[in-house]
Amino acid sequence: MKDQSCPSPILPPRMLEAAIKSKNVVTPQGILEALILLRDGQIVDVVPATTAIDCPIIDVHNRAVLPGVIDPHVHINEPGRTEWEGFNTATRAALTGGLTTLVDMPLNSAPVTTSAANLGLKLAATKGQLHTNCGFWGGIVPGNASEIEGLIDRGVLGFKAFLTHSGIDDFPNVTEQDLRQVMPILARYGLPLLVHCELATDNEAWKAGDKRSYQNYLSSRPKQWEDDAVALMIRLCEEYDCPTHIVHLSSANSIASIVAAKANGLPLTVETAQHYLFFNAENINDGQTQFKCAPPIREQPNNDELWGALQAGIIDFVATDHSPAPPDLKQLKSGDFTTAWGGIASLQLALPVLWTAAQKRGANLTDLVRWLSTNPAKLIGQQARKGQIAEGFDADLLVLESDQTFTVTADMLQHRHKVSPYIGQELRGVVTQTFLKGRQVYDHPNFTHLNQGEIITR
Structure with a gap:
């Protein structure tokens, strides 16, 4: 993630397809208030939430965003x-x-x-x-x-x-x-x-x-x-x-x-x-x-x-x-x-x-x-393309209401x-959205795009 002490840049709109904004983005550097910038199914960058961009922004507010x-x-x-x-x-x-x-x-x-x-x-x-x-x-x-x-x-x-x-x-x-x-x-x-x-x-x-x-x-x-x-x-x-x-x-x-x-x-x-x-x-x-x-x-x-x-x-x-x-x-x-x-x-x-x-x-x-x-x-x-919210990784993401x-x-x-033995158990953490390659495929409680999965090989 870019140094948040620097002035927030303006990124060319043609570079991006969308961004996800959250006060709790879970990154390798810690939990940050940030924008996750998306293009071609990948994370282009993770930048300060104050960065000026010109593309659709999905603002999930306090909900956490995890890989x-x-x-x-x-x-x-x-x-x-x-x-x-x-x-x-x-x-x-x-x-x-x-x-x-x-x-x-x-x-x-x-x-x-x-x-x-x-x-x-x-x-x-x-x-x-x-x-x-x-x-x-x-x-x-x-x-x-x-x-x-x-x-x-x-x-x-x-x-x-x-x-x-x-x-x-x-x-x-x-x-x-x-x-x-x-x-x-x-x-x-x-x-x-x-x-x-x-x-x-x-x-x-x-x-x-x-x-x-x-x-x-x-x-x-x-x-x-x-x-x-x-x-x-x-x-x-x-x-x-x-x-x-x-x-x-x-x-x-x-x-x-x-x-x-x-x-x-x-x-x-x-x-x-x-x-x-x-x-x-x-x-x-x-x-x-x-x-x-x-x-x-x-x-x-x-x-x-x-x-x-x-x-x-x-x-x-x-x-x-x-x-x-x-x-x-x-x-x-x-x-x-x-x-x-x-x-x-x-x-x-x-x-x-x-x-x-x-x-x-x-x-x-x-x-x-x-x-x-x-x-x-x-x-x-x-490990070079999945499992982290970082530049160059696939935009496979979930949004979590962690205290619900x-x-x-x-x-x-x-x-x-x-x-299931879990029937009747009270659990914490509701997944409210799921993204595959930057595309929202689940919006609790509805599926928004099905059949978007890919075969993963070595």
């Missing part, structure tokens, strides 16, 4: 399981919540994104229903090492693997030997390997217990599963110098080893999810299968440690792991945790959920941008299925 949220962990499920979600519903939900870039996981669509041919089917499915930007992860499963370079050629942003059963049989988990085949390839291309870190051991006893008991479910997926898996990935990350990303960390016991790995300069990054920071196991009642996810939501002392690691920069960012399913698969009537689908629907609520919890811990909007925009942009290789509260109701959700 659009980037969520690199979303299960859109199309094609093949579109009855679970889909590009139309997922990307509408995204716009409503100020999410301007999503990255789709290689499951639970059918077919899964483990080959260039299957990625082609997914790309074709986006036609006419991509309302926000979307990139794609390729999948690593046993035996598909020969498909990796084809997927890279088609533009995937990196690759995802599971170390335990994924929940669907058509995306089997990998072994250490499988990873040793693919990590040298990813290291050569500089692409990240995203890993669901749980190394399961035989644990059938829980199925014989109370199937409605949340504590029974929690004990069925112990921290040790995660800790062993994280330790394995740190060893492999060091051995192959392959960018490695731990998804949805829930075990605080792994924090110390992550700190040591980062101190040693390993290319290791870590995310956690909103639900681990917002909910605690002590408050989940038996039969409330809408809370079931893997790894599970753990106890408050554990989750307090996750917060400490996030605020200290040990955990890099927060992503939803939006993983919806039809209500019958969530076993809402029976409350059976042993058979319910493990996934939480939360895409639209990514920002207010985190902001509500973060404010209580003294965090500010600058922290929120780092956790939801700037650092996720680095994982997906878009609302209660989540089913009818306000744009997700295909109105099932």
Whole structure:
């Protein structure tokens, strides 16, 4: 931003298409009263609010302007399981919540994104229903090492693997030997390997217990599963110098080893999810299968440690792991945790959920941008064009009424299925406008321009 002690210049009107004015623009330099100047879908500059310009000005007054949220962990499920979600519903939900870039996981669509041919089917499915930007992860499963370079050629942003059963049989988990085949390839291309870190051991006893008991479910997926898996990935990350990303960390016991790995300069990054920071196991009642996810939501002392690691920069960012399913698969009537689908629907609520919890811990909007925009942009290789309000960056923006509260109701959700543990929660932070490439696409509560999303590639 230009030095505000200098006289405000007059910019030639032909340079600009529009400007957004706010008393609270969240920039890398801090929260400023400023004009964001827009042209050709990009931010031309961020200048003092007193700068004289001759172009349309959108004045949002005291509302904050943030870079659009980037969520690199979303299960859109199309094609093949579109009855679970889909590009139309997922990307509408995204716009409503100020999410301007999503990255789709290689499951639970059918077919899964483990080959260039299957990625082609997914790309074709986006036609006419991509309302926000979307990139794609390729999948690593046993035996598909020969498909990796084809997927890279088609533009995937990196690759995802599971170390335990994924929940669907058509995306089997990998072994250490499988990873040793693919990590040298990813290291050569500089692409990240995203890993669901749980190394399961035989644990059938829980199925014989109370199937409605949340504590029974929690004990069925112990921290040790995660800790062993994280330790394995740190060893492999060091051995192959392959960018490695731990998804949805829930075990605080792994924090110390992550700190040591980062101190040693390993290319290791870590995310956690909103639900681990917002909910605690002590408050989940038996039969409330809408809370079931893997790894599970753990106890408050554990989750307090996750917060400490996030605020200290040990955990890099927060992503939803939006993983919806039809209500019958969530076993809402029976409350059976042993058979319910493990996934939480939360895409639209990514920002207010985190902001509500973060404010209580003294965090500010600058922290929120780092956790939801700037650092996720680095994982997906878009850090030079997305995730900041700065000159030369894409004008993917959201306007936030940061102090306004609302209660989540089913009818306000744009997700295909109105099932979420957040229903009934009072949240803080209402997204009032969303912009893609400088064009307003959402004006609460209405969509103003649909189908404006772009495919994001490396």
